[in-house]
Amino acid sequence: MDPRKNPYAPGAGTKPPALVGRDRQIESFDILLERLENGYVEQSMIVTGLRGVGKTVLLDVFREKAEARDWATVEWEVEKNVTFAPRLAAQVRRALLQIAPKARWTDRLLRAAAILKSFTVTFNPDGAMTAGLDVEALAGLGDSGALSEDLTDLLVATGEAAQDQGVGVVFLIDEIQFLQPPELEALIVALHKCTRRSLPITLVGAGLPQIPRLAGEAKSYSERLFRFPRIGELDAATYARDALILPARPLGVELEPEAVDFMVDYTQGYPYFLQEYGRIVWDETSVSPVTLHDVRSVLPLVEGGLDESFFRVRADRTTDLELRYLYAMAELGPLPQRASEVAARIRRTVEQAGPIRSRLIDKGLLYTPGHGYAAFTVPQFDRFMLRRHAELGEC
Ligand SMILES: Nc1ncnc2c1ncn2[C@@H]1O[C@H](COP(=O)(O)OP(=O)(O)OP(=O)(O)O)[C@@H](O)[C@H]1O
Ligand SMILES: [Mg+2]
Structure with missing residues (x-):
């Protein structure tokens, strides 16, 4: 088909042609905003998931939703x-x-x-972060040097x-998992x-699956x-099929059900893989x-494409x-593995293997789903490693 019209969108944070399967999270976000607008308390959310499942895309949808309700939005990676x-x-x-142009600032805005x-x-x-704001510092607020306290002063005043x-x-x-513990705690x-x-005022985050644990360690509440x-x-x-079928349909292209089954099966429904497969097909x-x-x-091309774009860089x-x-x-x-078993396989004690595992966590390749366990942050990374081993005979 004409590559100029290819609707599929493999990438990082690239809006998919059909955003499917996330209605529940989007609705929760709408409810959150509406409740805050009406002065009700509501739990905020931090979306978690492995690499390439659509966290950034979802944050972007949240931003659009918030903007449509005239909220000030700030995005930050x-x-x-x-x-x-x-x-x-x-x-x-x-x-x-964004709350108001500077010419219309009230006392509250000037104070913030x-x-x-x-x-x-x-x-x-x-730094020059306050460049253009033209205000004097307010002694006694936001200046104690204790991050949690000062950030609280700042966000309360902004709210x-x-x-x-x-x-x-x-x-x-x-x-958000890249924040240092004191930073996460302060937020x-x-x-x-x-x-x-x-x-x-609220904060909505996205990050790897260790975030609930990190947040719990930072503050139990x-x-x-x-x-x-x-x-x-x-x-x-349902949704994985739709992610493939819906983008092509308006362009007059149909996919036979067996073809869709095969693609869904191979990708296991992972959003990034679906987009990449769709693009190549x-x-x-x-x-x-x-x-x-x-x-x-085209499977060899898909596999090669994923190796290049998604796995090998990591x-x-x-x-x-x-x-x-x-x-x-x-x-x-592919499941989470006990650190002791992995250590034994590389003929190390748990203590000896500990620093290797820590470095891999630090590099964002592994996370700890529970004490003494490690899991891949990248879906199907086990398959990639076995493939690579078969190809190169390394490790
Ligand atoms: N709901 C969805 N339906 C179909 N495709 C999607 C969906 N969400 C995301 N995608 C596609 O999946 C890919 C990855 O999305 P995104 O970059 O948001 O993932 P991520 O979870 O933020 O990954 P990373 O952890 O690597 O940052 C993109 O190509 C995007 O178009
Ligand atoms: Mg992302």
Whole structure:
């Protein structure tokens, strides 16, 4: 089919042509905003899931929803080794300017800006985050040097300013597992205070599945503050099929049911894999309807494409020893594995293997679903490792 019209969208955070299977999360988000608008308390949410399941896409839908309700929205992807406080201050600055243009700032907004100035002077003395705000720091608020306290002052003041203007503020934070524990703790503490005051300000996050545990370790009450909906594979009988069929239909292209079954089966309904398979089938097939034979014959291309675009980039950042660890896990299967069993397979004690496992967690390839366990953050990574081993005979 004409590649110029290819509707499928494999990528990072790229909007899928048919966003399916996420109605529940989208509805929860709508309810959250509406309740906050009406002064009710509501648990916020942090969406969790493996790589490529659609967390970033969902955050983007949340942003659109919030904007449609005239909320101020600030999106932010946490990066490792980027200092937290200045980034946060920059986002609060953006939020204040969205709440109202500066020419129309009321006392509450000026006060929030003054606390932002205190916060910036305290945590980023050289920065220019308050550039253009033209305010003096407000002594005694946002300037104690204790991150939790100061962030609480800042977010409460921002929430009050928003309330004063009859709008809300939502922080959309992606890759939230990369926050350092004190940073996550400070955000939770600050948000808790805002919730207790029924302010229209909230934080919605997305991250890898260890987030509920990290948040619980940071503050035990975090599970009362957040829900942690987990997203993953699209249901094979319905949504995964729709993700393939719906984008092609308006362009006059049909897929035979057996072809769809085969693609859903191979991808296990993982959103990124569905998009990649769909894209390749579209480019490589010339007539509609697409048959089982068509989708089978491009399988090597799909596998090669996924290896290149999704798996190899992650495996390339590992040392030989780390690869051996990953391979040992892959041999044990796709489920979470006991650290002791993996260690035994690479002929190490648990203590010796501990640092290897920690580095792999740090690199974002593994997470710990429970004490003493490790699991892949990337779906089908076990299959990739076994494939790679068969090809190269390495590890
Ligand atoms: N509900 C959905 N239906 C169909 N395709 C989807 C859906 N959600 C996401 N996708 C597709 O899946 C791919 C991955 O989406 P996204 O980048 O949001 O995943 P992610 O969970 O944020 O991954 P990562 O953890 O690597 O950041 C994209 O190509 C996107 O178009
Ligand atoms: Mg993402």
